[in-house]
Amino acid sequence: VNWCQLTIADESTGEVLYRNAWATDFDLDQQSVIEVVASGRSRWKIENEGFNVLKNRGYNFSHNYGHGQQYLSMVLLSLLLLAFLFHTALQLCSTLYREVRQELGARRTFFNDLRALTRYIRFSSWQQLICFMHQQLDLAPG
Incomplete structure (x- = not known):
């Protein structure tokens, strides 16, 4: 397993604007690390946008529906993700x-x-x- 990290900082202030790390089974060299980081960042963007939709765009993903019942929150989360899958498929088809x-x-x-x-x-x-x-x-x- 190989590991790489990307840190982007403001040159004038030194403030870190973005930091992320990735583990991969690809061999890393100067060229492949660029590809791994680019792929990792695009995947992160896609996942982050998906979670943003689930949390802030009508699915109420951040709410815990379990209310103390065994497995209830996982069942309801599964239904929520299934609804999101269907809506995504409908959007495409x-x-x-x-x-x-x-x-x-x-x-x-x-x-x-x-x-x-x-x-x-x-x-x-x-x-x-x-x-x-x-x-x-x-x-x-x-």
């Missing part, structure tokens, strides 16, 4: 979903609309629900 989400803006608005609609209307499928939302928002056919 469903034009209707993308258009509805774009029109509604904030993810929280989308979740609140889903909550309100499913409280008062029974939809036979996800497709029926998303088509209903698309039509009611008067979006052009996708």
Whole structure:
């Protein structure tokens, strides 16, 4: 196992702006360490953005739903991650979903609309629900 570290500091003040380290099974030399650091930083950025969505964009990831029950918090976390996976897949694969989400803006608005609609209307499928939302928002056919 090899290890490398990147530290970025402000040249004028010496203040550390960024510091991270990576362990890898790749052999490191002057060229490969640049590639490892670049890959590590891009992966960190992707993971950090994902956690930011889970924590601050409607999934309430930072809240502990366990309330003392054995395994409850892990079950609820698994459901939350499953929902995030489905929403990510929908964003990639469903034009209707993308258009509805774009029109509604904030993810929280989308979740609140889903909550309100499913409280008062029974939809036979996800497709029926998303088509209903698309039509009611008067979006052009996708």
